[in-house]
Amino acid sequence: MKTYQLYYTSCRKGLSSGPGFQAYAMSEGITEDERKEIERYGVYVPPNDLPSQPDPEQIELLFPVSFVFFRLKSGRYGVCQSKYVGQDYSGRYGNYFCHALILENGYWPFYPIQLYGSPVFRDRLTQDEANTDDAPSPLLPIDLKDISPNGNLDVNVITDFIEEYGIENLKDMLTAILSYEQSHRRLILCDEQENIPYWIGAIQMAFPVRLAHTLTFTTYTYDPEGMNALICSTPRNGGRFAFTETQRNFQYSLFDFVQGESSEMEGAYKFNQVVDIGYSISRDNLIAFHDFIDQFSYDVINAEMDAAHDLFTISGTGIADMSYENLISAIQFANTYAPAEVLGHLSERINEITEKISGRADLGAAQVVTEFLFRVARETGVPSHYDNAYNFFFHSLRLMIIEHEQTDKKQIIEFNNDVILLNRQHREDLLRCLTDPELLRELSDLLSNDDVPEHSGIYFILMVNNLTDLGYTWEQAAENHEFISFLQTCFALLIRSENNLSMALEKTNKDHNFFAQLIVLGITHTAERGESRDALLRSFSKALKSKKSDWAVMVRIRIIEMGHDSFIYDEFLFLLTLSENKMEFFWSYYDAIFSEISDYRDRYFTVAAENYIEYLKDRQFIGECSKILEHASEINNDALLTRIVEGFEQGLPVSHPSQKLVEEILFISEIKRQRKVRTLPDMTGLIRLGMNIYECDKPIVELFGSAPPDLEGMLGKRYKKYLKWILPKLLSIASSPEDHGRVLNFLAVSGLEPELKSNYMTNLSKILKKNKKSGREGFVHFIVYYLSLMPNEENPSI
Structure with missing residues (x-):
């Protein structure tokens, strides 16, 4: 492996543009950034109490050598020796010479300090090197094997x-x-x-x-x-x-x-x-420890060195005299830094470790030891190691849930989830252990004897989520009688504590079918015991509120499909009561549930609508009637339908309607016809008649037909508006005494005769003033009707 060199001193010509302190030369392979960094490490400032113009003997005796070991930002290791040399090429004092060695990569094969005083270092430039005006050649790298450490160290x-x-x-x-x-x-x-x-x-x-x-x-x-x-x-x-x-x-x-x-x-x-x-x-022993720790990915010296030595002790002589705390620290060190082969060797101590810890494992210790045991099991592949890991894991959960009640439950769930995630690739082994009948029986007995709902809730969450995380279906669960018995045990305790039941349901949210089946199991459980299902209903509703809406809808639909639609409808009533915006809730529920399941809609939409409108104020009710009537075919109660039609008609304006309202009136009129709905007054019919009066060029006898709409029940204010709207037009087309009789008979409403007389005469007077000829004709026709055709006093019409 190459070792690069660099010289730094005061010279006439180096790698800079002029004379002075600079890198004189360096090996190719050192970057400019590295050069600058090396120069900073090599700077030499002598003690300020030494002679300013020392002779060679004083330099050797008094001026300390600066030997620096460093790591560059690039990751390369290096050393540099800086020695005071006195005068530079110009005769000025203060010069020093730095010789740096930089490893191409890797580590020195010996302790860096052992290079102190090594003959590989130069002390200074030669006279010719210091005074030359020629650019120096690059320094040749040195082969690492040619560098010898100082034998005196x-x-x-x-x-x-x-x-x-x-x-x-x-x-x-x-x-x-x-x-x-x-x-x-x-x-x-x-x-x-x-x-x-x-x-x-x-x-x-x-x-x-x-x-x-x-x-x-x-x-x-x-x-x-x-x-x-x-x-x-x-x-x-x-x-x-x-x-x-x-x-x-x-x-x-x-x-x-x-x-x-x-x-x-x-x-x-x-x-x-x-x-x-x-x-x-x-x-x-120290050398043996060095060899041991060199196997780990531990690359920083800190307080964990004690844990490393404890682990070294465990691998050698065991854990007989080791404290609980030190044992946990040692195992944590193994989890963090140990390679696979070292874990395999440590497997020989597993039984000792679990026996030492199992009786008192807190959350931190449980996390450390469980990770260690599963890592060992994965490395060795020995079935018994997996069994040890699972047994310790389940035992730790029991300690923390049942005996160490101060342990944070959220952290217990996170610990469990981490273990399952860590071992997902061993799905079959996990499922085998989780669904072991003996384990499930022990859990059921434990919870029954413990009789603490909170503990049941934690185990409920862990078991359900673990199985669904691993792809365990409800069909598989249903065949495991011990698992069903375990769930029933949990429900028996959780029904007594609504808070814990709510928490348990909120935390189990992996598979919507599995969740729906759990609820049905709870429904069945309460029914068999003759208990109220109100707590289950509220907890179910609260749990679904925390889920994604699509997921919650799928759960409700699945429960309905399994024949428990009454439970879902009861939840609807509960949610309707709680909702602040009941209109928004009702129609959102319709879109999500009623529109998706026709059987459920056929059975419950009518009563749902009936309950819904009871919460609406008058104006809200009138405003909602039109929307509800869009679903008239789904309302199977005639009295309710009539009430909603009446509500719609109460909101109709007594004037010419907009096109949108015309379409609604025609739609409602058809509903009334098909369902034989009769309202008093018949406002949809009256509005349609008013439209015909203005839009159709027909004589009055044809406009009214054989069965004109009924005004009976119309209140005075609306009656007055209606007269104001249609009476001018009717009087303008009345062409005979008989027409006046038809108009008066049609408009006659018991108790409102004075209003009719007043409006009739007022509008007749306006016609007379506006068009004397036609006005006179109309007036004559009215007088003829009044004198000859009007009913007698025994049977007055007005």
């Missing part, structure tokens, strides 16, 4: 260093590293410069090489606060870091071995003890 040397300088200091540093994800406090090291690489080496070698690559560091920086590295070393004097109490106690994890002032580390990680043994007694 191997594990044995680091172990000796820790033995001399104290394992407790290292354990505090490791605590700071493991806590960094929560604390965000970077490590600041201050010690004799020659000790810094060993401290960093001790920290890195506590972890596998791969994880050690997450520990970026610098062996020297003038300004730790401006340095992008997790571990920064800086001198007590000559740097920018202030070493304040605030920095030590709150901002950083400071380890100042010069002044003896370090941050206090809180908390103790078990992993630190493993490292302690690894450095002080034998490294074998």
